[in-house]
Amino acid sequence: MNTSWACCIGIGRPAPMPGEVAHMTVRDPARHEIPALWEIFWGAIHNVNVRDYSTEQVEAWAPTDLDPAVWQRKLEEIRPFVVEVAGQIVGYSDLQSNGLIDHLFVHHQWQGRGVARRLMQEIEQRASRSGLKELESHVSITARPFFEECGFRVVREQNNELRGVILRNYLMRRQL
Ligand SMILES: CC(C)(COP(=O)(O)OP(=O)(O)OC[C@H]1O[C@@H](n2cnc3c(N)ncnc32)[C@H](O)[C@@H]1OP(=O)(O)O)[C@@H](O)C(=O)NCCC(=O)NCCS
Numbered sequence: 001m002n003t004s005w006a007c008c009i010g011i012g013r014p015a016p017m018p019g020e021v022a023h024m025t026v027r028d029p030a031r032h033e034i035p036a037l038w039e040i041f042w043g044a045i046h047n048v049n050v051r052d053y054s055t056e057q058v059e060a061w062a063p064t065d066l067d068p069a070v071w072q073r074k075l076e077e078i079r080p081f082v083v084e085v086a087g088q089i090v091g092y093s094d095l096q097s098n099g100l101i102d103h104l105f106v107h108h109q110w111q112g113r114g115v116a117r118r119l120m121q122e123i124e125q126r127a128s129r130s131g132l133k134e135l136e137s138h139v140s141i142t143a144r145p146f147f148e149e150c151g152f153r154v155v156r157e158q159n160n161e162l163r164g165v166i167l168r169n170y171l172m173r174r175q176l
Helices: 031-047 056-061 068-077 115-130 144-149
Strands: 026-027 083-085 088-093 104-106 132-141 152-164 165-175
Touching: 026 115, 031 056, 031 088, 031 104, 056 165, 068 152, 083 115, 083 144, 104 115, 132 144, 144 165
Parallel strands: none
Antiparallel strands: 026 083, 083 088, 088 104, 132 165, 152 165
16 A cells, blocks of 8 residues: 555545534445545554554554555455545445444544444444344454443453454444
8 A cells, every 4th residue: 555645644625623423424435435445444543543552553453555456355345335424435334244343434533523323323224124133343442432332242352463463352242
């Protein structure tokens, strides 16, 4: 992944005003928008998760030089949906057929404005349509309070090795 491109996150757009966002649209992204989700993923990990993980850990999690083709393949595989505000994608998530939430990321400049809550609402609606009885995710230290707020409970703490580095997260589940 091109470093200078990944570092341009947020440039060219004014930072949002604080407070809950009134109008959020949920939709599936087009193929050409998948690189924008990398910006959100990379930016959230390097600006938000870095509060709870070391520089070495965030770089293992979201390598600045990740091959864009690898990202494109992974995201097409999990079929994400996005939240958009005034034409800008501000967060994305997914729901797999077995109830796994693989990714849930909010743009680092749009934290605390109800975007994740909107993503979870969409997950709940999709789960209900699919008749799922349980949701599950491997949740970061950073996102654990949000998932707890949404009714998830920790099943176990996990120390996973990623690109040679150990990262702690939590397997969390919620009955529906
Ligand atoms: C965790 C994350 C998704 C929350 O997104 P967000 O859009 O800021 O969350 P919301 O504004 O929708 O918050 C909804 C509620 O969750 C709770 N919450 C969210 N983040 C919280 C935090 N860090 N600590 C405590 N509570 C939190 C609050 O109760 C909030 O309700 P409130 O607005 O009434 O206070 C976001 O911080 C993020 O992208 N983190 C980095 C990426 C990450 O770890 N993703 C998960 C990988 S498993």
